[in-house]
């Protein structure tokens with residue numbers, strides 16, 4: 464059991480895909496009933512959640528930050544909670560001031576987004592009210608690994624991908640469907656129009672795959688798009704990144720069904736590896752479509768490097784074996 468929290472900041476994104484009106488105030492009130500000094504802030508624009516979370520890193524600030532939203536909100540809040548020391552960034556102003564506990568606040572995610580993959584990872588899809596109840600009555604904090612994109616210093620809670628997975632996230636923007644069905648449709652549409660690219664992947668300096676590539680996923684979280692278990696063996700606190708590379712031996716049309724339960728791994732042309740540093744490249748001189756926690760990175764490059772940040776983020780979840 465972790466120490467109980469004394470104060471909380473609830474950061475809620477009312478623009479997240481399945482946000483129930485009034486959810487943020489319900490969360491704030493439940494935490495107040497549990498004896499926490501609980502404040503609430505609604506996000507007003509992209510990037511706001513990050514700024515609000517960074518603003519919580521003050522002496523006497525909250526020891527719990529609750530992100531009410533989807534994976535984009537979880538990503539922004541996590542970024543705000545990380546100091547330069549956490550991310551290994553040297554260009555910034557150094558570690559920010561921390562709350563009274565002397566360490567960064569813990570993050571609780573409550574899922575009101577579209578994919579909600581991060582919440583699925585941590586809470587096994589427990590509905591948000593039930594997760595809130597558990598967190599309010601028996602909080603358990605664990606430190607999880609993140610991935611950091613070396614080229615821009617951006618950390619990822621879920622991970623990063625190329626190829627048809629990254630393309631699906633772009634395609635999803637034009638699909639009106641609510642919830643995980645949006646990503647399901649986006650994957651089908653992206654697969655329909657997809658051409659594999661010539662790629663190479665290095666893990667800790669060793670080439671693990673080279674050739675026609677359908678996607679690379681690095682993380683992080685086991686799930687992407689809420690439903691697809693792309694990294695079925697990933698463990699969030701083993702100090703390593705998992706990487707899955709899918710080549711062209713598998714028929715594209717079979718991929719969604721296989722990826723739903725992770726059974727693409729072990730099939731012909733699928734490479735699964737683990738390490739501290741992963742380089743993904745496109746080898747024909749053209750830019751790689753590359754996304755990190757749902758954001759497609761620009762400017763596009765031919766090569767990206769992901770390094771593990773072991774135990775960089777403290778998250779609230781159920782006790783081990785306690786889903």
Ligand SMILES: Nc1ncnc2c1ncn2[C@@H]1O[C@H](COP(=O)(O)OP(=O)(O)OP(=O)(O)O)[C@@H](O)[C@H]1O
Pocket residue numbers: 476477478479480481506507508509510511532533534535536537539575576577578579580757
């Ligand atoms: N008030 C706002 N108006 C418009 N967009 C906002 C607002 N506040 C936050 N955002 C942006 O909304 C985007 C979507 O949020 P989020 O990712 O949490 O939900 P989602 O896309 O429905 O879920 P998921 O990422 O799990 O699929 C984020 O990129 C965030 O920056």
